[in-house]
Amino acid sequence: MSEIAVAAARLAEAGVESPRADAELMAAHRHGVARSRLNLVSDAEFDPRFWDDVARREAREPLQHITGSSYFRYLELAVGPGVFVPRPETEVMTGWAIDRLNEMDVAEPVVADLGAGSGAIALAIAQEVPRARMHAVEADPLARSWTERNIARCAAAAPHISGRVTLHADDFASALPGLDGAVDLVISNPPYIPVGADVPPEVGEYEPPSALYSGADGLDAIRVVERVARRLLRPGGRVAVEHGAKQGTAVYWVFAEENGWTQTRNHCDLAGLDRFVTAVWP
Numbered sequence: 001m002s003e004i005a006v007a008a009a010r011l012a013e014a015g016v017e018s019p020r021a022d023a024e025l026m027a028a029h030r031h032g033v034a035r036s037r038l039n040l041v042s043d044a045e046f047d048p049r050f051w052d053d054v055a056r057r058e059a060r061e062p063l064q065h066i067t068g069s070s071y072f073r074y075l076e077l078a079v080g081p082g083v084f085v086p087r088p089e090t091e092v093m094t095g096w097a098i099d100r101l102n103e104m105d106v107a108e109p110v111v112a113d114l115g116a117g118s119g120a121i122a123l124a125i126a127q128e129v130p131r132a133r134m135h136a137v138e139a140d141p142l143a144r145s146w147t148e149r150n151i152a153r154c155a156a157a158a159p160h161i162s163g164r165v166t167l168h169a170d171d172f173a174s175a176l177p178g179l180d181g182a183v184d185l186v187i188s189n190p191p192y193i194p195v196g197a198d199v200p201p202e203v204g205e206y207e208p209p210s211a212l213y214s215g216a217d218g219l220d221a222i223r224v225v226e227r228v229a230r231r232l233l234r235p236g237g238r239v240a241v242e243h244g245a246k247q248g249t250a251v252y253w254v255f256a257e258e259n260g261w262t263q264t265r266n267h268c269d270l271a272g273l274d275r276f277v278t279a280v281w282p
């Protein structure tokens with residue numbers, strides 16, 4: 001499709017980071033073919049609505065809002081206005097949690113996902129650790145409508161997920177009181193951008209502020225997650241929390257020995273950037 005080169009040039013001019021890939025993915029979505037088969041779309045089949053999609057992306061609307069879906073580990077999730085688009089760096093933390101759960105000598109490990117958004121973390125764990133019981137906590141009603149939709153969609157595609165993910169409409173600060181001291185793993189990708197920090201238009205103009213910002217240093221929600229994890233975890237339970245690339249040292253000290261934690265570790269994402277902290281409740 002010669003249109004791809006024109007679209008990619010327009011997106012590059014608009015400051016889009018990966019213009020060629022985005023143009024191809026939008027064309028593949030619009031024409032209902034795999035990206036690798038775009039060369040088989042003839043001029044006669046070309047759908048002019050592709051140019052509407054290009055205009056939206058030029059305005060820096062997230063690619064995933066235009067295609068309506070986002071891939072996370074082995075899942076395809078519905079996303080759009082009002083919910084945070086899952087990121088590849090979160091896949092690494094989720095993979096760490098899946099490995100630890102698979103090692104646990106517990107019949108049905110209980111897991112709390114604090115700030116569920118699209119449901120990416122909870123659903124990936126439910127899919128890959130079928131014996132896990134997931135509790136997904138989300139305060140934002142609009143985000144929760146996407147979580148619900150994805151729970152239904154993923155359960156239809158993978159029936160073993162059905163009934164394994166419970167969504168709780170709650171602030172995670174006070175959530176899941178009935179599970180105090182009974183949770184095997186707490187995982188969270190909370191908001192962690194300092195208020196007032198510069199972000200790309202795709203983030204600042206299209207993603208929900210409650211998914212992004214958290215106090216002057218970006219650590220307010222992480223401090224809450226630390227307190228909640230202390231309350232929820234059983235002895236020997238584990239916590240994993242995502243953070244910004246420059247927050248590794250600060251978050252390490254949130255989970256310090258003085259607060260009772262052991263085996264606190266920093267972990268990197270696939271780009272080699274500091275990305276999440278894990279610790280064990282003694």
Ligand SMILES: C[S@@+](CC[C@H](N)C(=O)[O-])C[C@H]1O[C@@H](n2cnc3c(N)ncnc32)[C@H](O)[C@@H]1O
Nearest residue numbers: 084086115116117138139140171172189210211
């Ligand atoms: C960065 S997004 C992460 C979403 C999803 N877990 C992911 O990794 O793609 C953070 C989510 O936490 C939710 N959130 C923020 N503060 C919360 C709170 N105090 N209680 C419950 N949910 C909260 C936001 O609404 C948002 O959906």
